[in-house]
Amino acid sequence: MKTPKQKIVLGLKILVAVLMLLVVGFIVFRNALLEQAVAKVSVKMDLEYNSRFTVKKASFTGVSGIELNEIVLVPATGDTLFSIKKLKTSINLWNLMLGNVQLGSLAINQGFVQLVKKGKIRNFDAFLKKNKDETTTNEKKDYAAFAYRIISKVLNLIPTDMNVEKLTFKIDDNGNKTTIGIQKLTLANQQLETAIAVETNTFSQRWSIKGFANPRNKQADIRFFNRDTGAIKVPYLDERYHLISSFDSIRLNIQNIDKSGGELHIDGFAAIANLHLNHPKIASKDVVIKKARFDYRLLLGARFVSIDSSSTVQLNAVKMHPYVAYETDADTIYKLNIAIPKMKAQDFISSLPDGLFTHFQGMEATGDFDYQLHFKFNKNKPNQLVFDSKLNKKNLKITKYGEANLNKLNGEFVYRAIIKNVLQRPILVGTANGDYTPLDQISPYLQKCVLTTEDPSFFSHHGFINEAFKQSIIKNIRTKKFSRGASTISMQLIKNVFLTREKTLSRKLEEILLVYILENNRVASKERMLEVYFNIIEWGPNVFGIGEASRFYFQKKPSELNLNECLYLARIIPSPRKFMYQFNDLGNLKDFAIKQQNFLTTIMTRRGLLTLDDTIYKSQPLLISGSAKSFIKLKVQDTTKVEVDSIAVDDQFGF
Structure with missing residues (x-):
């Protein structure tokens, strides 16, 4: 009779043998399994999205590496959605056995992704249709669980080791064209670096993204700036929506993404320098915000999505704490609270964006103030709307007026009405x-x-x-x-x-x-x-x-x-x-x-x-x-x- 120790040893030997058989079986049949998986995706693209998906060659490299050549997706009623000459990636086998797809490395060489709209026909419309399960169920969505699941899946698809060369993103919206070409993108040792060429109908520029990125720990700190002199011009929006905009740099920081106690917490900050905006609906001149920063704390629960009041928005020298919430527990409720802590009136005037408050230029004031706004709207009870705006001032006094000298109301002046832009x-x-x-x-x-x-x-x-x-x-x-x-x-x-x-x-x-x-x-x-x-x-x-x-x-x-x-x-x-x-x-x-x-x-x-x-x-x-x-x-x-x-x-x- 075998002792317990002998039984354990025997069990381990059997387990090792089974694992070896699985590994050998996987190695022997893996290419066939890969081809079958590609075929399954191709059939799904055809039946559900009326699109043709092809891979000229698919094979394994090493134990967990996959190489795909000439990958093409073409909708039946539109232009090619994407075409990639060569893609190599590795997958974490342990996570795969647990049901999670997690990329370890990714290399892409030469390809393009394009969104095309001709008239009212778009080459990506088939992929925008709603999931049938979502349209038939009346069950309320758990916002925290849903968002965390999506974020986790996306971050798992971001490799820890990445090398992309000559990948181009194209937009053609009825002749409004933008091309963003990634000449080179690398992510190694959690350091991200890119070289990007941008071209539109009106300008061309070279951009760069650099910084820290750790998708497994859900952290990042990246900076977006122009590789040449001058500001970054935002493409597409100028031709499509007549919004001309530019900025010197953008910084995006994600410090923490954590789900605990049924709530999802996302913390970090975003900052932009020297933002210029020009649109007929905004102002007649360029609007300039020299410095803006948003230190955010996003909270999501089962029945709410919110920007926590501990968040801070800074526009030049003005700091404010916003609270924004969307709640769907009993009723659908929208909330907005804004608090501007005590600050000097002159600092506020000096911080007003250039071009947005032209009549205040040159204005001077003394004293302090603080401000609170409380807004609440219940979609099911609209007449119970709350709108409370309160400004508390201390020794606040205007000592010098700007372009709009209100004192002229007390004396004689010449008035000229403007009707339909005619003086x-x-x-x-x-x-x-x-x-x-x-x-x-x-x-x-x-x-x-x-x-x-x-x-x-x-x-x-x-x-x-x-x-x-x-x-x-x-x-x-x-x-x-x-x-x-x-x-x-x-x-x-x-x-x-x-x-x-x-x-x-x-x-x-x-x-x-x-x-x-x-x-x-x-x-x-x-x-x-x-x-x-x-x-x-x-x-x-x-x-x-x-x-x-x-x-x-x-x-x-x-x-x-x-x-x-x-x-x-x-x-x-x-x-x-x-x-x-x-x-x-x-x-x-x-x-x-x-x-x-x-x-x-x-x-x-x-x-x-x-x-x-x-x-x-x-x-x-x-x-x-x-x-x-x-x-x-x-x-x-x-x-x-x-x-x-x-x-x-x-x-x-x-x-």
Whole structure:
């Protein structure tokens, strides 16, 4: 009878024998198995993706090495997706037996990968279709587990030893062509180095990527820069989207990727130097960010994806902590919090990107401030939207204005409107202009009507109305476009006097900051702001200010206007050049206009702005006696009496 020791020895001998048989069997039949695997992939490409996949020669080299020659993938309805002359790789056999494909080395010599779009046909469309399993299941996805699985698979496919030569990536989007040629790429001893040639229809450059990369430990620190002098130009986006952009260098650092306690943590930072952006929707000039850095901590759980509040975004000298979250536990919820710690006001002004805030150049300030923004949107409960913006200031004072000198509102100045990019005639805002009308000489009815339609809380707010912003955001999200604004008279005044009418991100950001300064630094009184507003806004074709408007329509002075005339003038402010379309061919207001005016009369009465005695004007006719009469097409030329009840009210007025 054998002893236990003898049994163990016998078992080990049997195990070794079995392993030897497996190794011998693998060596004998491995080429046949490899050819079978290639054939299986070829059939799958044909049946599932309508594409032809071929490998001219496939063979093993050494114990775990594989060499493939002339690999080609061609969609049936498009250009070749990729073609590689020679590919050599090695696979970790132990991980392979455990079900994981992990590359040890990779060598590619001569080939290309191309994405081609001709008309609406793309050579990669077949590979974008959704997985059938994903479209049929209603089970919620575990974001942390899903992301970690994808990241692990991708990193396992990145070899620890790599040598790539003459591999080209091509994009041809209906003639917008970009070629990125990797002349040489090496990864050895965790050190990455590349030599890249880039060519488009408009420029050619040489790039380089250098740094540290350890795919097995999930760490990297790489830098992307121009091998020649000058900045790196970003290809394709300029021709396809008219976004001209460049930068001196980019650095990407991944410090840690770890999954524990059901959460996935990704930590690191990204930095870019001297970023230039130019696009008609951003600004009229180049936008320059000299230094930007994002120290990130990404958190993913079973039902959420977030940027943790410990993350830091730095733009020049401005540092802020963002918190962004997407949650799908009970409801679908979007969250955004931004915190700017206490900083000097002058540092903030000096850090504003060049080209994005041109009207602030030269501005100087003293004091400190900090800022918090809290935003929360529940897709299933949109009316519970949270929007809370708060700026805390200490001894904050503007000591010198830049290009936009807000103090000019307190004196005489020349105003020139810009309509459809055309500069209009100059209007003197001051008593030397015979049509200029002080606020106390403007009919109180007109002041009440205009404030009701344009900005009911003008005398109580500080430039912005949070509730109006909330309703604007809700409607814009629902319609998936910017279909509603939340403009106050303060914002309209800044936009008209100091800014252009261009619809750019730059103009909107400048408007917000300038309104805040105007309203919170007591640059001008509310009464003065309203007086300037009445004297510059457009009230008809080539009609600016209430002095011209009251004469153009009624041959009166602004102080002589009755309620019906004031209701009419306030109603046409949104579209002053189209006032004539409010009348029918008999010279009477159309039904829709009468209904809107009646609604506003009711609103003003409810708010105590009108009394029942004021509504006596409803029985009096509206007489268009000025030169505006010639714009109204009438069947009976001497018909001039038009009955007007009230004023147009739209959701833009905040009702």
